[in-house]
Amino acid sequence: MINNNHEFKSLFVISTPKQVNNSIESILKLNKLQPKLQIIFICLDSIIGSRNAISELWLNERIIIKSFEKSTNDINSSSKSTTKKESYDLSPSRMDKRWNDLNTNEQKIDIEFENDVNVSFSLSNTLFVNGLINTCFIYEYDDKFLNNDINFENLSNISIKIPELKLDTIDKISYFNKLKKLNMSEEPDMEFKITSFEGNLIKTINDKPASQYLIENKEIQKSKKDLFFKLSQKDNESSYFKIIAGGLGWGEKAGYIAIDPIVTKLNLNKETKVELYQHDEMKVYDYEKEIYGSESDSDKKGVLFECTELETGYDNKVEEEEEERSVEGMVGMGSERGFKLNKKWQKSNGENIFAPLCCQF
Secondary structure (H helix, E strand, C coil), rough: CCCCCCCCECCCCEEEEHHHHHHHHHHHHHHHHCCCCCEEEEECCCCCCCCCEEEEEECCCCCEEEEEEEECCCCCCCCCCCCCCCCCCCCCCCCCHHHHHHHCCCCCEEECCCCCCCCEEEEECHHHHEHHHHHHHEECCCHHHCCCCCCCCCEEEEECCCCCCCECCCHHHHCCEEEEEECCEEEEEEEEEEEEEECCCEEEEECCEECCCHHHHHHHCCCCCEEEEEEEECCCCCCEEEEEEECCCCCHHHEEEEECCCCCCCCCCCCCEEEEEEECCCCCHHHHHHHHHHCCCCCCCCEEEEEEECCCCCCCCEEECCCCCCCCCEEEEEEECCEEEEEEEECCCCCCEEECCCCCC
């Protein structure tokens, strides 16, 4: 993390939970060597498909800090306590609160890039690493921050604008998901449209109770995998909505399907096309080919946004035999909860978007 080029004015560090403590130790050493370097640190679930990684973005301009909010969810503190905890003490933490009693919904980072591209991520839970619900902080040498007791304080929310990074136009991004299309009838070429709905409830498709398409699908009945509707409008604008409930009670409601309304603004109408998809763990994004391998473009530079695959268990051990890799010109960000890119959520695990840069780092 030490960079001898003192012309850099800011450093944006993204770490996964397994590398949080190592990252903080390096940042503290760096801060002593380069006290005028602005530093922003966040912890996310994954970086370029790895849960054991660090991503560094060195910039010639200062990052614009639009807003921030101090964290109040210290696992070792009570809402009645006024004792201030030492910032980023790396000693073991005593966990005297239930992790699932704590609200982490609002702990996030909002990032704006130069050409009005905006992305939001939930911060990773670092409870089992350092006793903090999330780990996020800034160090700012600028005069307006010197009298503000904020440097190295844990933050729950932060909004920033990154100068210099101008992502390419939307039509040049590459998209991948781990969804496979399922037939909704025995006629593969048949088109399906929403015929009645209310809010995020789809009542009928082609005048048939919506849930019947799930009940009659044998492939769905023998699986517990996540299901999604791909909804497409006349202008070919489409989004994937997770099915969160089907068969909502008795009578008429038993035919309804509820979809996740958070994805984007629902513009349902009777011209909305419907396609059914299921999560497919067998589909794999080829990081070797796209990122690391010789087949990838050596000049490829950009940002990889990911909806991280769900973790089946917790293990904070760093494998000694794990191969160390370095990728120049790439920044990675990933969260199990997905990410919001330009007001639209991407929430199917394993999904990613690579946004190339218009110019070099």
